[in-house]
Amino acid sequence: MKIKYIYMAMLGLGLFASSCSLEEVNPSGVTVDKVAANKAGFNKLVTSCYFDLSRYFYGRNLLLVTEGGTDIWTSDLNTNNNQNYMKYASGGTMSIDMAKDYWNGAYDAINYCNIVILRADQVQDFSSEQEKNALVAEAHFLRALYYFHLVEQFGAVPLSISETDAPVLASSRTPALEVYEKVILPDLRFAADNLPTTVTVAQAGRPSKKSAIGLLAKACLQTKEYGTDKYLEEAINAAKKLIDAPANYNTRLYNNFVDNFNAANNRNNLEALYQLPYSQNYGSTNLYDHNNDFKRFYCTPTAFGAIVSGGFETVVGRWSGGSFMPTKYLMDVFKNPDGTLDPRYALSFQTSWTANTNYSWNADAIRQFDRSAAIPAGTAVTSGEPAIKFIRPEDAGYTAEQAARLAQKYIVVDYKDLYGDDQKVKMKYTRVNQAPGEVENPFIRFYPSLTKFNSGSLISPKANQFTSDAYSTIMRLGEVYLIAAEAEFYLRGANGTAAGYVNALRTRVVGQQVSAADISLQFLLDERARELCGEYGRWYDLKRTGKLNKTYLTQKNPDVGQYFIDGTHGLRPIPQGQIDAISNPSGFQNPGY
Template structure:
């Protein structure tokens, strides 16, 4: 599966390079969807191409900016201020001219159109069994549902079509959000659940359990609590998925094909087939290279420092009992070159940087044979004092380790090979927890979440990690989702879904608090899209932008 994503892209590039000669010398030899997708092999190629666009969203900077920042748990780091600060800050400069917004819009609609093409063409394929025909359609409809879910969540009621685009189309429609769900996302996923195989055709391909899991996410978003709980519980109980223990092993790059990951977007160690690669390793990490005993290396990553954890995120972990802190964040770096720190000789392998989550006197910091960086609870974006989290212009902070890629071939390589988990079993427990609580079934909700908290407990702390029915409320659910899913492209959606985006950003993200408004519950439509429609009166910009 890792190698199929770019096959059609490579072929398309070759066709495009020779396109002028083909058009002049032999027009009938130019392959078209109408011709190529009439065979089983051809429609399979089209289906594989439907996956390719996922790599433009998952594991990419643009996708992180639209799902991670501008929330209560992440703000701009040094690199975020230099690149797209308006997205996190909801500033007046956040407009339809944003390259990030435009890139994601274009990618999602490319994916949708490819899926539409497969769905529309699969019925014309000759010499194929009806079962396989339905499986191909179901796979494409699963992907279309996922693409459309991102579109309607990000932009609201924008353009919706279940037909492939042929030739140049200049008209766009504004479609109610409920139409996206009632005529697109839900029937697509229900068809996928009904017709996908129980086991994926190949690792990375979608299958029945992934469709049920995504449908559970959608039903939770729509407030269909009983159905969300039923589907999540079914995925938990009727498949062979298991929570990985201990939590930190979930992020071992040698353990990518683990039983907790229900479905992932595939990347590859082969640069020929890796496309842009998973670049998530760049964005969440401390710029350790300012330390005299450290130079950039593959293990510690290339630090772009885009995303800075907020004080609120730090407050969510009980670090004495919850292993998810150490399983999610790197706080110690070992020297990889010789140097002198605070008058002490530091050799490779010695501690070069150590972050602690409590205040430390400056005298103690100056006596340590390494950089001792402390936390005093000051707003993370405004710290200027000596060796405190947030200093060095927002470069110094605990690094999210979930996306680190120590298997990259060189220190400057941006195209990582780590697969990106889109759906994992822990999310199903969280969906079941919230859906049960919404139905006033607090005992059931506590039972679901305690399974996760038992896995998250440090050895011997399992009992202390348990919660009771009275502990479950919306704040607890959002806190637990933050602890479990931090950085995994859920947070902006979670806050929007629960109606808490504005209040939580105002309370916990001081960079964004002065600017965020009701209009920011959707993103600006790309200006390129607004400019090129021939019916601008029927396709206006989202209000306020």
């Protein structure tokens, strides 16, 4: 069945402490006992477990806390936009409530998961134990996913595995590794054993065996962050199930890397291990605001007059103004040792734009973009002609194109115009043609823009409101290869097995092969950037590998690293509402907040 949520309805029943005071009554007479008494009602409880994933997490702002503040991204135009997430408040005071939606949403959903898990035996009309366990496995999978984000964002967290139907005034925090061992890993093992191998189109958004096995491999690897190797072999074994026999789990690596992200495969993606749908039909979002991840990674091409946004907002590749700008480190990580580019660079980033309106250069634009005498006022750019092109030293013909870039009627942005030898984004530009001297960098608006979320289904549900109904891929098989490689490296060092997992991904993009001698922790982190940049995980990668610290970030991304505080910014602040609601708030907050 499709996921139709009863979240708001359940809150209205007065069943949970967060929705009512102790004096309120429930005039409808509907209780969890009654809802859970039969399969139809139980299904409604199961589907309520999903609501917060698409309400607060994927497709919403999760990218800010899983990709922002890392080595591979700075904020758009390297500004202070979204500074709590992208630049650790730029040296200022971090908002205590910066991550409250993830905390509140996760615990709301976890309570539903607990209800499903604990009340399944009350249902009288399941056709079989298998049918019951398959539904309960969904709750186990989702509870594990919510707790995974909680512990990685907040560290030690309150552990709840029972139904909450009254206020909990005293609260304690369970260490992160203990949460993995008591809930996350057991939940995923149960889910892997009991979820179906496939889900139908009508069951979009529900996990299958491959979802649980993939997340189990990921979670087992993540425990390395907490100083244990205990679960690394399990990470490899789970990964190998999907790698060695993908057909058994209805998955495979696409032959073409971009097939992961194109519109044709978006709603039937074989490499995806788990996807979420976005549509008012599912009740997961409001009428006008669905999956907005597609907006996050665009530069601002409309800063050049030959490109306009009006009328093109639902055209793939035409959005303007996102939240993320790639760092010099991310650009450089695609450079092969021989000076060529890893093919995934061109497959992952949009680096050129055509004009979508007729345009004539004027004196202000000529001065702003430092045109040479070859571009007089009135020079025309016709719709459909080149408008913006980003070039870098590894490109064929770079030297000639770079030398002539200011004599073109379209904007040629040189890599060296954006990034300095100090690893920082260049905020200033020195004009050589028009009013020579140092000015604000006009080219900072134009940078390579990640295309992984350009999966179509762009809609305008009302005037001047634009969103997407594209499914969100939570995890894909490509990541599983890198999980296996990293776990193998931890357990047995740099070897051919680890290199083989990496080469499987490189083979499909006709990339350069690597050997055991190439494998190191930094190489594997670099490879994850090449394969997985933008896919909800870099902050967790840095935590797991011990790189989420001021020294590393300052080396790779000083625009962000300069603001990182060791001992504080490796965790998010506990929301103020949680602190205010408990009877023992002293010492509950994370250090430094």
